[in-house]
Amino acid sequence: MAQAERIGVIGAGAFGTALAIAQAAAGRQVTLWARDPAQAAEMGQLRENRRRLAGVPLPEGIAVTADFHAVARAPVLLLALPTQTLRGVLGAQAAALDGRSLIACSKGVELGTGLLPAQIMAELVPGATCAVLTGPSFAVDIAQGKPTALTLATAAPGSQAETLQNTLSTRNLRLYLSDDPTGAQLGGALKNVIAIAAGITMGAGLGESARAALMTRGFAEMTRFAETRGARPTTLSGLSGFGDLVLTCTSEKSRNYRHGLAIGAGQTPDASKTVEGVMTAHALASSADHDALPVTCMVSALLNGTVALPEAVELLLTRPLKRERD
Secondary structure (H helix, E strand, C coil), rough: HHHHHHEEEEECCHHHHHCCCHHHHCCCCCEECCCCCHHHHHEEEEEHHHEEEEECCCCCCEEECCCHHCCCCEEEEEEEECCCHHHHHHHHHHHHCCCCCCEECCCCCCCCCCHHHHHHHHHHHCEEEEEEECCCCCCCHCCCCCCCCEECCCCHCCCCCCCCHHHCCCEEEEEEEECCCCHHHHHHHHHHHHHHHHHHHHCCCCCCCHHHHHHHHHHHHCCCCCCHHCCCHHCCHHHHHHHHHHHCCCCCCCHHHHHHHHCCCCCCCCCCCCCCCHHHHHHHHHCCCCCCCHHHHHHHHHHHCCHHHHHHHHHHHHHCCCCCCC
């Protein structure tokens, strides 16, 4: 088997496991890295990730390991790690990753720095080719081989980008290229925040009409903010923006949406699940103009207890009337 057909997946959560399954089902040799040696041993023995993706067997083409150097031998590596843990892993393993193709599969903004995943990778592993895999997808759908389309965004030269596209695409996992990684990442990060707000809306009983309005104004917020960061508005209209927004604001498979549902209903969200939109909301609210990100900043305020739900609704409903395109 050619070297380019060896894939490494760093992170054995639900999404990392699903990507590993999809790649192995396409005939590639996959090494899947789990931080916890006990989890790696369990997955290798049971041939299933019962902790994060129960009921979906691991194909024989997947080798599960807790040895980072074993996974780092692959020339192409999918980093299925939460945004807030990405720096720690890359900082500790930068030498092993030098010269590799690194594809970030997380959707968020780093708390404290405001950096996006590809920016963190470029800072810590400057000798790597960096890309981002993002878009509307649930781990269970990918793992079960259901048709899914994602954006593969990179600033790498066209030939390198096309090689990565061909290396990672499968019959059921279609990857569309973009040369706007900033827009693709901001679409994926910001839609998580809007999904929390959509969940809050439905959990509080405000209705589907209110959710539709929130999604529409939230999308306008996403697009405006992305433009200020140098992204192209058309990128936000694609899979990594609008497509992902629709999926995560309307399905209870979305962790961000479920988190918001619980809050809106006056319940305590499940703290055992990684909800990327929480830290993204706080990261952006701490540095951005609140008038530019009204929904995002309100979500952050709700999450940290600065405002209560009735007050948040009132503040959003009493914002100044304006033209729709503004």
